Amino acid sequence: MEIQFLGGAREIGRSSILVNDSLLLDYGIKTDNPLQYPLGEIDPEAVVVSHGHLDHAGAVPALLGGDARPPVHWTPPTRALALMLARDTLKLHGNTLQCPFTETDVQRVTQVSQTHDYGEPFEAAGHEVTLFNAGHIPGSAHVLVDDGDTRLLYTGDFQSARTDPQVGRHEQRLVTGSRARPEADIVITEGTYADVTHTDRNVVERQFVESVRTTLWEGGTVVVPVFAIGRAQELLLVCDAHDIDCYLDGMAKQVTQTLRQYPSFLRNGDALKRAKANARFVTGRDGQRKRIARQNTVVLTTAGMLGGGPAVTYVPEIRRNPVNKIAFTGYQVAGTPGRELLDTGRAAFDGRILPVSAQVEQYDFSAHADGDGLREFLEEYREAVVLTNHGDDCQGFANRLCEDGFEAYAPDLGETYTG
Numbered sequence: 001m002e003i004q005f006l007g008g009a010r011e012i013g014r015s016s017i018l019v020n021d022s023l024l025l026d027y028g029i030k031t032d033n034p035l036q037y038p039l040g041e042i043d044p045e046a047v048v049v050s051h052g053h054l055d056h057a058g059a060v061p062a063l064l065g066g067d068a069r070p071p072v073h074w075t076p077p078t079r080a081l082a083l084m085l086a087r088d089t090l091k092l093h094g095n096t097l098q099c100p101f102t103e104t105d106v107q108r109v110t111q112v113s114q115t116h117d118y119g120e121p122f123e124a125a126g127h128e129v130t131l132f133n134a135g136h137i138p139g140s141a142h143v144l145v146d147d148g149d150t151r152l153l154y155t156g157d158f159q160s161a162r163t164d165p166q167v168g169r170h171e172q173r174l175v176t177g178s179r180a181r182p183e184a185d186i187v188i189t190e191g192t193y194a195d196v197t198h199t200d201r202n203v204v205e206r207q208f209v210e211s212v213r214t215t216l217w218e219g220g221t222v223v224v225p226v227f228a229i230g231r232a233q234e235l236l237l238v239c240d241a242h243d244i245d246c247y248l249d250g251m252a253k254q255v256t257q258t259l260r261q262y263p264s265f266l267r268n269g270d271a272l273k274r275a276k277a278n279a280r281f282v283t284g285r286d287g288q289r290k291r292i293a294r295q296n297t298v299v300l301t302t303a304g305m306l307g308g309g310p311a312v313t314y315v316p317e318i319r320r321n322p323v324n325k326i327a328f329t330g331y332q333v334a335g336t337p338g339r340e341l342l343d344t345g346r347a348a349f350d351g352r353i354l355p356v357s358a359q360v361e362q363y364d365f366s367a368h369a370d371g372d373g374l375r376e377f378l379e380e381y382r383e384a385v386v387l388t389n390h391g392d393d394c395q396g397f398a399n400r401l402c403e404d405g406f407e408a409y410a411p412d413l414g415e416t417y418t419g
Contacts, residue, residue: 057078065101083110119132173268305333
C-alpha cells in the first residue's frame with residue numbers, strides 16, 4: 001500500500017491523504033491568510049471524507065472541476081455540513097483568487113455524493129472501506145481501508161469513550177465517544193493534543209457554569225465565542241443542563257437546525273431539541289446585537305477565534321465593562337484575534353486595535369483525544385505501523401511512541417509511505 005501525505009503532515013489543517021494513487025481521504029483547507037490547500041493537482045478515482053470540518057472537507061468541491069467526477073463517500077451529517085461549509089467559503093472568498101471552486105462545483109458534489117452509516121462496508125476505487133464512529137462531531141468517522149493486502153485505519157479527528165474514576169469524563173454531551181478498534185496493519189493517527197492532558201469534563205463544565213453565573217449575578221454580559229460545528233451545540237447542551245438561558249448567533253444556528261435532522265448520530269437527539277428550545281436565535285436585524293450586548297445575558301456566537309462572524313460585533317460592545325466576560329471554549333491559534341486577546345488583553349476589530357477591560361477566560365471543551373486518550377486507543381495497535389499526523393509536534397509524538405515499543409513515523413508533507 002502506498003500512502004501519500006498531501007496535507008496535514010506535521011501541521012494542522014488541509015488534511016489530505018492519497019492511498020494507492022487512487023483513493024483520497026479528506027481534502028481540507030488550512031485557514032491561513034491566504035488560504036492553503038493540499039499539495040499538487042490530483043485526479044482520484046474516489047474520495048472518502050472523515051468529517052465535516054473545514055480542515056478536512058473544505059476543499060472537496062475543487063476536485064470536481066473540469067471533467068472529473070469522482071464519487072464522494074461520507075456519512076449523512078458530514079455531507080450536509082460539508083456542503084454548508086462550501087457555500088460559506090464561496091460567500092467569503094468566492095470573488096477572490098483564494099477560492100478554488102465555484103457554485104457549479106458545489107452542485108456537482110450533490111450529484112456524486114454517496115452516504116453511508118457506520119459499520120456499512122462499501123467499495124471505493126477498488127478498496128473496501130468501512131466508517132466507524134470517531135466521537136468528534138456528529139457524523140465523524142474513523143476510515144478503514146482494505147486493498148486486499150493491507151488494512152489501513154485513518155483515525156481522522158477523534159475522541160475516545162473514557163469515563164471512569166481514574167481518568168474522569170472526557171466524552172461530550174453531543175456525541176458518544178469512539179469505541180471502535182477494527183483490526184489494522186497501518187494506523188494514521190491524529191496528534192493534535194498528543195502532549196496535553198485534558199481536564200475532567202465535569203470539572204470544566206462546573207468551572208464554566210460557576211463563572212457564567214457569577215457574571216450574570218453581578219449584572220454583566222457573557223460572550224462565548226464558539227465554533228459553529230460541534231462546539232456551539234455542545235455549549236447549548238451545557239447551558240440547558242444547568243438552566244442557563246442564552247442567545248445563539250451566527251452560522252451555528254443553521255448547523256444546529258441541520259444536526260437535529262440526524263438524531264441517530266447524536267448522543268441524545270431529544271436533549272439537543274430541548275437545548276435549541278432553551279436558546280433564542282438572533283436575527284441580527286435593526287441593531288439587535290447591540291441591544292443584546294447591553295442585556296444581562298449569555299451569547300453563544302461564532303466565530304470561535306474572533307476571526308469574523310457576529311462575535312466581532314459583540315466583543316467591542318461589551319469590552320469596556322470589567323464586569324462583562326468573554327469565555328473562550330476552544331483552542332486559539334497563534335495569529336488569530338482570539339489568541340491576541342488572550343495574550344495581550346487587546347485585539348483587532350475592523351482594523352482597529354481595541355483594549356478589552358472585560359474579563360477574558362478560556363475553557364478546555366476539546367473534542368479531540370488527549371495524550372492519554374491517544375495512547376489508550378493505540379494500545380490496540382502495538383503490532384501495527386503508526387503514522388502520526390495532524391499535530392504541531394508529530395515527530396515528537398512518533399519519537400515517544402517508539403520509546404514505548406511502537407513502530408512509529410511522522411511523515412513529511414508530500415512524503416509517500418510504502419507498507
